[in-house]
Amino acid sequence: MQQVTISPKFQVVIPKKIRESLKLLPGQKMQVVQYGERIELIPHKEAHEMRGFLKTISAESNAVEGII
Secondary structure, eight states, X not given: OOXXXXXXXXXXXXXXXXXXXXXXXXXXXXXXXXETTEEEEEEOOOGGGGTTXXXXXXXXXXXXXXTO
C-alpha cells in the first residue's frame, strides 16, 4: 500500500505505478465514493469502452454464483 499526502488545496497525486497500471490520463474523470472512513476513486468509462467486458465472466465462477 502506498501513502499520499493531501495538499493545502485538498489534491492528491496518484502514484505513477498505479496511474500506469490503470492507464489513467490527465484530465480523465473519476467517480468518488465514500465507504465509511474510506474513499475510493473509480475511473469513469464510457459505455462503448466497456463493450465485451462480461465475456470474461463464467457462469460457473464463484463471483457470479452469488448474483445469479
